[in-house]
Structures are given as C-alpha cells and as structure tokens.
Amino acid sequence: MKQLSRTARILAAAGLSIGLVGLAAPADAARYSIDDPADAGGSNNDVLAFTYVHGKANVRFVIDVDDLRASSGAGATIYIDTRGGRPGPEFALGTGLGSGTDYALYRTQSNWRPAKGSHPINCDYQVKLKYKADKAVATVSRECLRMPKRVRASVKVVDSVGAKTVRDWAPGAKKFGLRVAAG
Numbered sequence: 168m169k170q171l172s173r174t175a176r177i178l179a180a181a182g183l184s185i186g187l188v189g190l191a192a193p194a195d196a197a198r199y200s201i202d203d204p205a206d207a208g209g210s211n212n213d214v215l216a217f218t219y220v221h222g223k224a225n226v227r228f229v230i231d232v233d234d235l236r237a238s239s240g241a242g243a244t245i246y247i248d249t250r251g252g253r254p255g256p257e258f259a260l261g262t263g264l265g266s267g268t269d270y271a272l273y274r275t276q277s278n279w280r281p282a283k284g285s286h287p288i289n290c291d292y293q294v295k296l297k298y299k300a301d302k303a304v305a306t307v308s309r310e311c312l313r314m315p316k317r318v319r320a321s322v323k324v325v326d327s328v329g330a331k332t333v334r335d336w337a338p339g340a341k342k343f344g345l346r347v348a349a350g
C-alpha cells in the first residue's frame with residue numbers, strides 16, 4: 168500500500184468523517200479526524216477513529232470503536248490540551264463505555280494525571296454512547312475549558328481481553344492531534 172503523508176491521511180480521514188459526524192456539526196466548525204488501525208488485541212473497543220470539532224459554543228469529541236456494547240467494561244479518557252505552552256493536557260474527560268456509566272471532566276497535571284485534589288468540574292458537558300453506531304460522543308462546553316482559542320486532544324481506551332489489559336490510543340500514546348481553532 169502506498170504510504171500517504173500525515174497531512175494526506177488527516178485530510179482523507181476528515182473527508183471520511185463527514186459522513187460519520189454528519190450535519191450535526193456546525194458547518195463552520197474546525198475539525199480534526201484520524202483513523203486508527205485495528206490494533207487493540209481483540210478488544211471490542213478497539214479505537215478505529217478519533218475526531219474532534221471545535222465549535223463556537225462547545226467541543227465535540229467522537230470516538231469510533233469496533234463494536235461498542237452496553238455491557239462493555241472498558242473505559243475511555245479524552246485528554247484535552249488548551250495551552251500549548253504548558254506541557255501535557257489541561258483537562259481530561261473520563262468515561263466508562265458501558266450503559267449507565269458515570270463520566271467526569273477534571274483538571275490534569277503536566278504528567279497527564281489528575282491534578283492533585285482535582286474534583287469533577289461543575290460545568291456543562293455530556294457523554295452519549297451510541298451502541299448501534301459504535302461511537303462514544305462527548306460534548307464539552309468551551310466555558311468548561313476556559314474558552315480556549317485552540318484545542319487539541321488525545322484519546323485512550325482501556326479494555327480487558329481475557330486476563331490482559333489492552334490500551335489503545337489515538338493518534339498515539341500521549342500524542343495530541345492537530346490544534347483546531349474555534350469555528
């Protein structure tokens with residue numbers, strides 16, 4: 168297979184994602200989307216794509232997995248970088264992928280761990296788990312993120328396959344996608 172440049176892959180992924188994310192996103196929003204290989208060792212929750220859309224009022228994150236199930240015991244964490252000059256993400260949103268799960272947005276340290284004494288932030292955000300479409304969709308108000316000019320993110324899904332713990336990151340372990348400005 169011909170090796171595409173990173174930019175070309177991102178553009179191709181963005182093109183493909185239009186049909187997936189659809190018209191729910193504002194037309195003028197900036198987005199980043201990347202495909203991820205089926206590389207999570209037999210996990211149903213293998214991440215196949217990660218997309219984020221930075222709109223005027225909120226940032227929407229879409230995690231496409233292989234086979235999202237209501238019985239899933241897996242969890243996802245979306246790491247959100249709002250200040251490029253400070254190492255690591257400023258926020259993280261953790262959620263289970265099973266039906267009726269809890270989720271929480273919290274502040275992070277430069278080492279990608281929760282900030283000391285961090286509590287779930289009291290602001291407007293939600294996670295929707297779409298089992299038929301195999302997507303987890305998180306929508307976070309920009310006010311939660313202190314109205315950042317630009318946002319970039321990384322996602323990690325942790326699942327158990329037999330006795331093994333499988334971690335699947337997109338676009339890579341502790342690697343952010345491209346920065347996108349508010350649309």
Ligand SMILES: [Ca+2]
Pocket residue numbers: 203204205206207213214215335
């Ligand atoms: Ca994957």
Ligand SMILES: [Ca+2]
Pocket residue numbers: 248249250251252253254255256257
């Ligand atoms: Ca940062």
